[in-house]
Amino acid sequence: MRQGQHSPLSHQAAEDIAIKALTYLSQDPDLLGQFLALSGMAPSDLRSVISEPSFQTAMLDFLMSNDDSLLAFASNNGFTPEDIAKAKVTLDPMGSANTGAL
Numbered sequence: 001m002r003q004g005q006h007s008p009l010s011h012q013a014a015e016d017i018a019i020k021a022l023t024y025l026s027q028d029p030d031l032l033g034q035f036l037a038l039s040g041m042a043p044s045d046l047r048s049v050i051s052e053p054s055f056q057t058a059m060l061d062f063l064m065s066n067d068d069s070l071l072a073f074a075s076n077n078g079f080t081p082e083d084i085a086k087a088k089v090t091l092d093p094m095g096s097a098n099t100g101a102l
Contacts, residue, residue, distance in 0.1 A: 009083070014090035017083065018056035021063055022046070024073045031069060035062045057092040060084055 009017075025032045036043065039058055049055040063070050064084060074081050088095075 009086045009090045011090055014087035015051075015056065017077075017079065017087040018059055018091065019050070020077050021056075021059045021073060021084075022050060024063075024076065025059065035059065038062065053091045057088055057095060060088040060091070064088070 025035055032043075039062075041049070063073050064081075070081050070084060073079075074084060
């Protein structure tokens with residue numbers, strides 16, 4: 001998927017990255033367990049929330065919180081770490097906004 005450094009991701013491309021992130025997490029029981037523990041979710045909840053941008057953003061945040069996991073996921077799926085960050089921004093544009101203090 002190697003996008004240009006300044007190229008925005010489509011919403012569909014961002015969702016595709018999130019789906020691949022869930023697949024990646026599900027292949028590592030320890031990593032998935034860490035994510036579920038942090039999110040407070042049960043494995044049975046995953047199907048009902050996978051299409052929710054907030055859940056997709058949380059998965060990408062989780063991967064981005066650990067350099068080893070981020071680099072492994074990106075490398076295994078043909079992405080750059082920047083692609084993952086772009087996907088997060090696309091799925092949650094206000095989460096990345098710098099609102100500052102009023």
